[in-house]
Amino acid sequence: MQSDNILEMKKISKIFPGVKALDGVDFNVKKGEVHCLIGANGAGKSTLMKILSGAYTEDEGEILFDGKVLKPHGTQERRKEGISVIYQELSLFNDLTVGENVYVNNFPKTAAGAVDWKKVYDNTQKLADNLNIKINARAKVSSLNIGQRQLTEIMKALACDAKLIVMDEPSSTLSQSEFEILVKVIKDLKEKGITIIYISHHLEELFIVGNRITVLKDGKFVVCKRTDELNENSLVEYMTGITISQIETEETEVHKVSEEVVLELKDMSNYKVSNINLALHKGEVLGLYGLVGAGRTEILQSIFGLAPITGGEMYLQGEKVNIKDTQDAIGHKIGLAPESRKTQGLVLMLPVWENMSMVALSKFKKNGIIQYKDINEECKNYKEMLNVKTPSVNTITQNLSGGNQQKVILAKWMMQDCDILLLDEPTQGIDVMAKEEIYKLIREMTNMGKSVIVVSSELQELLRISDNIHVMYDGKQIMSSNKASFNSDQILHASVVGRIA
Ligand SMILES: Nc1ncnc2c1ncn2[C@@H]1O[C@H](COP(=O)(O)OP(=O)(O)OP(=O)(O)O)[C@@H](O)[C@H]1O
Ligand SMILES: [Mg+2]
Known part of the structure; x- marks a missing residue:
């Protein structure tokens, strides 16, 4: 394995009834980079990430992570390896507190074997403070806005010592200011040496957060380039296989609206x-x-x-x-x-x-x-x-x-x-x-x-x-x-x- 790749997914295929969701996809991620994964709806992004997280098993292919081959196994094991995936639909428990959610998979224990609540809340607050996140560790998740919930998911990943965090469309429900907070947090994570895979349909965001971009189309690998070698037009061309001049120019004329x-x-x-x-x-x-x-x-x-x-x-x-x-x-x-x-x-x-x-x-x-x-x-x-x-x-x-x-x-x-x-x-x-x-x-x-x-x-x-x-x-x-x-x-x-x- 090349030393600077933390992840190498090789020739990954996955078939669902009637759909070849992934067809021999290669996907390589360097340690410490923000790698964007894009493609049209149904291109296979979430499926590839579910295979990485252990939620799905690949039909074919091989995954190397942090220097070793990952055997087909479930999400718990992958999390222990340091892989954390935050899905399109968040998976928090609304009635629990931020701290409880962050440690739900691995509560710290006291010597007597009970849950060490002081540690749960102290550590959660420390995680939040380290990332300059303004969240009260004891707040119920139901009281948080979408942006804060997203950040709670990130803290949950960090609590498991994630080396790689996948964010599947983190921004689709965020306001502009929440997105700006997310950008800062991503920058901090990067500085801490954590690798990030970032999925989004907002192409302009990729140029703000990303180092490299991989494009999928119809379950196949299309291209992988540095963001400074790409622009929005070239991305759309890779995503669609159509050159931009073939795409209809947008209508700008003032529309006639009735008086009624x-x-x-x-x-x-x-x-x-x-x-x-x-x-x-x-x-x-x-x-x-x-x-x-x-x-x-x-x-x-x-x-x-x-x-x-x-x-x-x-x-x-x-x-x-x-x-x-x-x-x-x-x-x-x-x-x-x-x-x-x-x-x-x-x-x-x-x-x-x-x-x-x-x-x-x-x-x-x-x-x-x-x-x-x-x-x-x-x-x-x-x-x-x-x-x-x-x-x-x-x-x-x-x-x-x-x-x-x-x-x-x-x-x-x-x-x-x-x-x-x-x-x-x-x-x-x-x-x-x-x-x-x-x-x-x-x-x-x-x-x-x-x-x-x-x-x-x-x-x-x-x-x-x-x-x-x-x-x-x-x-x-x-x-x-x-x-x-x-x-x-x-x-x-x-x-x-x-x-x-
Ligand atoms: N559990 C499943 N059973 C059957 N087909 C599935 C399943 N999961 C995904 N697919 C199909 O696999 C293809 C890839 O889906 P996937 O969710 O990976 O796309 P995506 O790139 O994440 O798209 P989006 O941008 O819309 O989230 C789609 O055609 C989808 O319908
Ligand atoms: Mg998806």
């Missing part, structure tokens, strides 16, 4: 937001921007009957309405595609087609009889349109990659016959190419006369797709602007400081 107001909020307040005023027009994409926690999701909740309106009014087609619950909202042809794919929206044990069609079922009834053939057709269409990578719509949803599951959720809500569609972080965890498809689909829907409200933490995305953007800060609406006058600096500034510069 389909939804209006007048001084609307609920448990989180106050005095919201907005008008959604027929065929409009309205963007809600703001930091995580600014109240964007809560606006959608009230429109969809999930959070009672405590002040002000809501109008649909000029008529005052009082949406009592989600059934009522759906009856008014409003649809909500919620944020957070793991907790809301999918029954993982059901096939893709059932997940896609469950909300829209009534649309497929003819004379009271559900037309399964039509469902099948439409699901196949959406599979094509959103490029859902799965052998068939009959595949169990659990077997799809993270990003492809997200696309199924989106299809489910887009398939529903609604006039107003509320999308909360619709492209979280979705690769750059599929994002384009989703933007196109949103535009097609508005061309058909539907109206869409999109909540997103990615300003570039909103600037791209919205006709109007409202900026939220701390439960208040502080700015709105239309496509002709979008100014990204101004919007960003407003969202951070809470007023217009």
